[in-house]
Amino acid sequence: MMNLHRTVPLILAFLLIMTACAPQQSATPSSGLVIMAATSLSECMKTFESEYQKTNPDMRLSFSFAPSQQLAQQILHGATVDLFLSADDKSIQALVEKGMITPENSGQFIANRLLVIANPHSPVVRLLDLSKPGVKIALASEESPAGKYTRQLLDKLTVQGNLGENYKEKVLQNVVSYEGTVRSVVTKxxxxxxxxxxxxxxxxxxxxxxxxxxxxxxxxxxxxxxYYYGILNTTPRQEEARKFMELLLSEKGQNIFQGCGFLPIQ
Known part of the structure; x- marks a missing residue:
């Protein structure tokens, strides 16, 4: 005769094991919209994430921030991403040329301007002071979009700024540090x-x-x-990426950007 005192615990143990192995329903989505974005967008994207999820509560956003040229290389080497937000056009075009983004799925979405900052105790109080001997300057690395914009600025100041014909050369001679991100320049x-x-x-x-x-x-x-965006051809979340871009390009989105120190696109 079967011993119920032994059999019942065994059945219960078997059921517990089967329950643990069964697929579990999660309250959060198993995947979301993966966005790679220029470092300079990191603070502002916190606001956009909150705004987006007010109308898309079931779509989780996953951000990765780094200099645009680094992100483009990661994507070229197979990184999984749905939407790329770049601080320049060149990084987007590199992916367009490889057939990873189509022109109709890319475009401008915001703008920025350059600013000279100085430590309050430093001798730098005007643009000309950047070229004076002994001044210590930090700049974004030359390969980054910010570094390229900086050199364009120095060229323009040299030609049109009445700061001396060797202004750019003198400023670059004063550079003591090239940083990977603009935020690192601010910290320095x-x-x-x-x-x-x-x-x-x-x-x-x-x-x-x-x-x-x-x-x-x-x-x-x-x-x-x-700044330019690009929706990847390989993403299964094209519609979700477009909705996020609609938010960024909307009047509300452009106002959010302006609150973060950006400029609306013309």
Whole structure:
């Protein structure tokens, strides 16, 4: 005769094991929209994530921030991504040329301007001071979009700014540090490890007020940095990526960007 005292516990144990092995229903989606974005967008994207999920509560957003040229290389080497937000056109075009993004799934979405910042205790109070001997300057690395915009600015200041024909050369001679991100340039100046730096205006957060002196560049001499987006051809979430871009390009989205220090696209 079967021993029920032994059999019942065995049956219960078997059922517990089967329950544990069965697929579980999760309250959160198993996958979401994967977005790679330029480092300078990191703070503003927190607001956009909150806004997007008000109308798309079931779609999780996953962000990865780094310099645009690094992100483009990651995508070229097989990184899984749905949407790429770049600080320049070149990084997007590299993917268009490889057939990874189609022109109709890319375009401009926001702009930025450059700004000179200086440590409050440094001798830099005007643009000309960047070229004086002994001044310590931090800049974004030359291969980054910010670094390229910076060199365009120095070329323009040299030709049109009445700052001396060797202005760019003198400024570059004063560089003590090339940083991977613009935010790192801000930190160097805040800490006094550099007297001054050239950054995006959006990277001077409210937390930097009092830590850096802002030296404005005349609009006629400044460089406009235009940001571009690209929706990857391989993404199964084309519609979700388009909805996110609709938010960024909407009047509300452009106002959010302006609150973060960016400029609306013309």
């Amino acid at each position: 100046v805040e800490l006094g490890e550099a007297d001054a730096g050239i950054v995006y205006q959006s990277d001077v957060y409210p937390s930097s007020i009092g830590k850096v002196r802002q030296i404005l560049i005349p609009d006629s001499l400044n460089i406009t940095a235009v």
